[in-house]
Amino acid sequence: MRPLTPADLNPAILKVQYAVRGELAIKAEEFREKLQAGHKDLPFTKVISSNIGNPQQKGLDQPPLTFSRQVAALMEYPPLVELVKDKWPQDVIERAQELQEEIGSIGAYSHSKGVPLIRKHVAKFIEERDGYPSDPEDIFLTAGASAGVSLLLNVLITPPTTGILIPIPQYPLYTATLAQYNGVALPYHLSEPDGWKTSLAEIEAAIVKAQQDGITAKALVIINPGNPTGALLDLETMEAVVRLCEQHSLVLLADEVYQYNLHKPESHPFHSFKQVVRRLGSPIPLFSFHSISKGVKGECGRRGGYFECTNISPEVRALLYKMVSVGLCPPLAGQIGVDCLVRSPKPGQPSYPLWKKETDEIAAALAQRTQLMAARLNALPGVSCVESPGALYLYPRLELPQKAVEAAQKLGKPADALYAMELLEDTGICVVPGSGFGQKDGEHHYRLTCLCPGVEEYVGALENFHMKFLEKYGGL
Ligand SMILES: Cc1ncc(COP(=O)(O)O)c(C=O)c1O
Structure with missing residues (x-):
């Protein structure tokens, strides 16, 4: 019997493309494994996953909201109530009982x-x-x-x-x-x-x-x-x-x-x-x-x-x-x-103060990072970035040196994919090239999330890389 090959599959499947988890994300995973295995030959010490809006991912570590997790825990294991009934807020216990x-x-x-x-x-x-x-x-x-x-x-x-x-x-x-x-x-x-x-x-x-x-x-x-x-x-x-x-x-x-x-x-x-x-x-x-x-x-x-x-x-x-x-x-x-x-906690309910504190902190961090990153990106030569009023991302536009465009062409890649790959290889920062989301012919972008803690260090690495990239390919 011959083995199953891609040609045996539904041809529609072969046309499916999903850049958010594409070539760059796979390479980032390889780097992460190398670092975990103790390799010291990479120019960075951690991989920063800025490619996907996955806030609780390892490395991004957005904390889950306590209220939701307490309800979830009681739903998973109802006898837990005996251990927590005098410790967890009463509205959590009631919510779990109702559900x-x-x-x-x-x-x-x-x-x-x-x-x-x-x-x-x-x-x-x-x-x-x-x-x-x-x-x-x-x-x-x-x-x-x-x-x-x-x-x-x-x-x-x-x-x-x-x-x-x-x-x-x-x-x-x-x-x-x-x-x-x-x-x-x-x-x-x-x-x-x-x-x-x-x-x-x-x-x-x-x-x-x-x-x-x-x-x-x-x-x-x-x-x-x-x-x-x-x-x-x-x-x-x-x-x-x-x-x-x-x-x-x-x-x-x-x-x-x-x-x-x-x-x-x-x-x-x-x-x-x-x-x-x-x-x-x-x-x-x-x-x-x-x-x-x-x-x-x-x-x-x-x-x-x-x-x-x-x-x-x-x-x-x-x-x-x-x-x-x-x-x-x-x-x-x-x-x-x-x-x-x-049905998030409402004012007056025992879970409300903590829920409010947690949600306000996350929202404020996202807004602050978005603003800071947009301002710093806009200050770079050849970069313009709309300061997003919502969601979790920035989508800066890149003007790239002609030599970079030609080098990418030789590799059969869009130039923003080359930029994103070199960014990953140099800094460990994983973003998604604009070609994965669609853009006008001749334009270049990339998407990065606003979820990474340590934004100062991270943006600093992006800035250094950008300047090196322009220099490497002969400037704008
Ligand atoms: C615009 C948009 N729609 C839908 C989704 C899918 O979200 P879910 O995890 O709920 O499937 C995403 C995920 O990033 C998204 O950005």
């Missing part, structure tokens, strides 16, 4: 859309956030937002002519999933000179181009706040987006996983698309995604999230229910995480 009464053991499958009580809590959270009703039947709990995005792209795509409008730069989940399901990515560029604003004209142009190519634009993806840009949509743009969806019969996919990551909430507040759609009385089909992985919780590994359906018929909702039933249920640990996300 245990509803769920029983978290070792059992739950309802395929998620535990009904938790879905009720999600609906209440949305109602309080937006001021409009939310129906728990419209809520699907998921294994992170990714699982919801994947499900919806799968059900929306009818190959080979379904197009999905995606922002460029984008989080590569979208292009990767489109490749997997044979959908066509219809890129629309965000406007960098306007702080990565969403341009209606760009979306319109992408729809027209798709029509010319025989592709039907079926859905529009908006990431708000953006990844990798951190940009937030203002209300005027959101209303125009909704009207555009009405005009072109588009389903709106609103990826709102960074809704709590706001560094300048006074000037750049978050508004949900659900609220805008309801306020305008718009009939557009909308799916909105949220997650426990981001915000200040950063519980990426628990795999918790949800999507809400707005203006979706009971028949379509029933089909979605059928599809999620095939996967049985989202992880219970993630569902508990969602409950803690949407």
Whole structure:
């Protein structure tokens, strides 16, 4: 019998690309293993993972929120209550008891859309956030937002002519999933000179181009706040987006996983698309995604999230229910995480003071690092960087020496991939080149997260490397 080869697999799988965990991340892992094994021949002593928004990752070490972890611990091992009942806050004990009464053991499958009580809590959270009703039947709990995005792209795509409008730069989940399901990515560029604003004209142009190519634009993806840009949509743009969806019969996919990551909430507040759609009385089909992985919780590994359906018929909702039933249920640990996300401690409750302190500290550190890193990057020759008002990233633009561009061409790589590889080899800092998120031809960027502690040292290493790189390739 001959061995299984890639050529035997679904060809769509071979087209999938996911830069956040690509060549650089693999190389960074090799360096980390070398350092652990005691190698002394590298020019750095630690690898800094600035490539992925994974706050609790080793080395980044964002502390988990105590409240969520205490509830999770009691859910994992209910007899623990006997040891902690006089030590842990009473609201933690009550929350765990309430969830245990509803769920029983978290070792059992739950309802395929998620535990009904938790879905009720999600609906209440949305109602309080937006001021409009939310129906728990419209809520699907998921294994992170990714699982919801994947499900919806799968059900929306009818190959080979379904197009999905995606922002460029984008989080590569979208292009990767489109490749997997044979959908066509219809890129629309965000406007960098306007702080990565969403341009209606760009979306319109992408729809027209798709029509010319025989592709039907079926859905529009908006990431708000953006990844990798951190940009937030203002209300005027959101209303125009909704009207555009009405005009072109588009389903709106609103990826709102960074809704709590706001560094300048006074000037750049978050508004949900659900609220805008309801306020305008718009009939557009909308799916909105949220997650426990981001915000200040950063519980990426628990795999918790949800999507809400707005203006979706009971028949379509029933089909979605059928599809999620095939996967049985989202992880219970993630569902508990969602409950803690949407029902965080309130003033007056015993857990509140610590929860407030922890969340404020994380939010302040993210905002401070974002500001400091943007200022320092902007001071470098050939670098310009929009200071993100949201999310966890910066996306600086690089002007690179012609010789670097040529050297990259010889290696068959984009020039920002060469820059990122040399940065990793020289400093141990792992970022993702802009080519992984999409950018205009001839442009170069990279994305770095604002999650690394010791930012002074880290930015200093970036600055030194940048100057050496310019010198090595003959300057600008
Ligand atoms: C814009 C965006 N959407 C979705 C996700 C996926 O998050 P989750 O861990 O909830 O699957 C990410 C993760 O980085 C993201 O940046």
